[in-house]
Amino acid sequence: MTEPRRRNRSATRQRLLAAARHRFAKEGYEAASVRDIAADAGVDAALVFRYFGSKKGLFEEAAATTTPTGLLDGPPEELPARLLHSLLFEDWSAYAGEHPLVAMLRSSAHDEARDHLREELCGTYVRALERLSDAPDAALRAELFSAWMLGIGVLRSVVGTPAVSAATPPDLAPHLAAVASALFERPVAGSPPPPPAATDDPGAPD
Amino acid sequence: MTEPRRRNRSATRQRLLAAARHRFAKEGYEAASVRDIAADAGVDAALVFRYFGSKKGLFEEAAATTTPTGLLDGPPEELPARLLHSLLFEDWSAYAGEHPLVAMLRSSAHDEARDHLREELCGTYVRALERLSDAPDAALRAELFSAWMLGIGVLRSVVGTPAVSAATPPDLAPHLAAVASALFERPVAGSPPPPPAATDDPGAPD
DNA sequence: GTACAAAGTCATCAACTGATGACTTTTGGG
DNA sequence: CCCAAAAGTCATCAGTTGATGACTTTGTAC
Known part of the structure; x- marks a missing residue:
């Protein structure tokens, strides 16, 4: 394999992003420091600037929300x-x-x-x-x-x-x-539809 | 009169509180700095600590909300x-x-x-x-x-x-x-009652 | 007018912030 | 084995932060 095993750029990026999401959500942008985020991720703070350019860059990438797919579909x-x-x-x-x-x-x-x-x-x-x-x-x-x-x-x-x-x-x-x-001004359901029921669904496959 | 005219403790306190309300509201607690607040109030930052002990003390006093009296009365x-x-x-x-x-x-x-x-x-x-x-x-x-x-x-x-x-x-x-x-589950008005109409209210004084 | 206390200012501290660049370690190809 | 590049670390900078204490100005009572 051509990729290194221990040192892994993308994995470290992901760890930083996860830590950033946590800190930014809990403390807000200002109070969350780059050093704290990096410490949570277990890496050096300088990597934040290596990978994301600035604290703002890290925030923007961390805040890119993932709206769950399929959430907006259905009746x-x-x-x-x-x-x-x-x-x-x-x-x-x-x-x-x-x-x-x-x-x-x-x-x-x-x-x-x-x-x-x-x-x-x-x-x-x-x-x-x-x-x-x-x-x-x-x-x-x-x-x-x-x-x-x-x-x-x-x-x-x-x-x-x-x-x-x-x-x-x-x-x-x-x-x-x-x-x-x-x-x-129309009937709206109060409960979400039941989950897909992956265990036992004889009715409507496909 | 026994109180000084130009240098006015309570007036300065009020100016600091007003500036603090503004800054804390606009920027949040962390991002609002004591120096900025004091500059807005036109006084030295050291007075914040003289009068309120700490930034936190200033925040607590500035955040003491004044619920408008009479807002909760009425039908x-x-x-x-x-x-x-x-x-x-x-x-x-x-x-x-x-x-x-x-x-x-x-x-x-x-x-x-x-x-x-x-x-x-x-x-x-x-x-x-x-x-x-x-x-x-x-x-x-x-x-x-x-x-x-x-x-x-x-x-x-x-x-x-x-x-x-x-x-x-x-x-x-x-x-x-x-x-x-x-x-x-009861009728609720969509508009607030008209203001007291201080200009011309012949009906119900007192 | 002088002295005293209140009100306000200044210089400064230690800690922390984001950020930078030089340095060291690891990795994998040749 | 050796080396170049990638990945990661370290020391450090300049600016800001909250906070402190000594200092100066002001106002008034005597």
């Missing part, structure tokens, strides 16, 4: 529930336990972070939710629902409000259905 | 509209243009800020909104509505989402009424 009336479920109950431990968009609020003094936030939110979430309404202000409705999800995420993982923090999917489902139905 | 069905109106359309220029609770999210890596946020949100807003519902999960409903308001504030002033940023009170009123009514 429109299930979309709100699927989005909220992903936001709240997916495993975001790679981002210090919070959804990347929620964690990025800590760095929102930086234009980079704000732009990224807006693009991700508008370009992905709002655009998908817009299809739920035919009203002339469908975009506003979609943003208002996005605001609700983001707010719930903030209350849950940042502020730590008691009721929302302790809420389980069944607790939230009726309210989700009620609010989304009222906002989009 | 319950008008409360949501009044709260949202205060959050979005009141003059928060003292806090760099954002509601203090929204601005404090930038400093949410600090436990101080998080605790303050939770106390203010739960102790004031959620508690007032709880009265809107008799359901066993009234607290959850109140938090969910608070989450919505906070999210709208974030989208409007932090993320800068187009539709919510451009929305006027009449644009929001119907959606506010629909969402709040659905969440609290």
Whole structure:
């Protein structure tokens, strides 16, 4: 094999990116120092500048969000529930336990972070939710629902409000259905569709 | 008079507090430096430590929020509209243009800020909104509505989402009424009550 | 007018920040 | 085995940070 075994450029990059995601999410851009990130990754801080040019470069690359594929597909009336479920109950431990968009609020003094936030939110979430309404202000409705999800995420993982923090999917489902139905003026499901059930699915293959 | 005229301890304190509110709101706790704050206030940075002991002390005192008196009074069905109106359309220029609770999210890596946020949100807003519902999960409903308001504030002033940023009170009123009514399962007004009309109010004095 | 205390300023410290370049270790081909 | 390039480390720089204590200015009471 032509590649070295111990010293591995791309693996080190990935370790730095993972550590950066953690630190930036938990402490915000300013408070997270390059030295701390490098220490978490187990490498020297100088490698950050070797591989990413600057702290800002590291942040930009670390903040490049991966919207889970398939999240926006499926029946429109299930979309709100699927989005909220992903936001709240997916495993975001790679981002210090919070959804990347929620964690990025800590760095929102930086234009980079704000732009990224807006693009991700508008370009992905709002655009998908817009299809739920035919009203002339469908975009506003979609943003208002996005605001609700983001707010719930903030209350849950940042502020730590008691009721929302302790809420389980069944607790939230009726309210989700009620609010989304009222906002989009059409029936909206309160629970996400069941998972693909990889173990036993005799019905609909292919 | 026994107090000096030019050199005024309390006036200088107030100037420092005002500058601190601005900087902390706009840049977050870490990025806002004591020197910058003091420069904004037009005094020497050493006075910060003279008057507040430390940067943290300054932050705590600057973050002591003043919930507008009377905001929580009045008919319950008008409360949501009044709260949202205060959050979005009141003059928060003292806090760099954002509601203090929204601005404090930038400093949410600090436990101080998080605790303050939770106390203010739960102790004031959620508690007032709880009265809107008799359901066993009234607290959850109140938090969910608070989450919505906070999210709208974030989208409007932090993320800068187009539709919510451009929305006027009449644009929001119907959606506010629909969402709040659905969440609290009772009729809720979409617009705040008209202002006291100090110019011409022959009806109900005293 | 002088003395005293309050109010404000200045110089400075140690720690930390992002960043740079020279250095050392490892790796794999010849 | 040897070497060149890649990968990683080290020492260090200049600037900033929070913080401290000595100093100067101001205002007033006597």
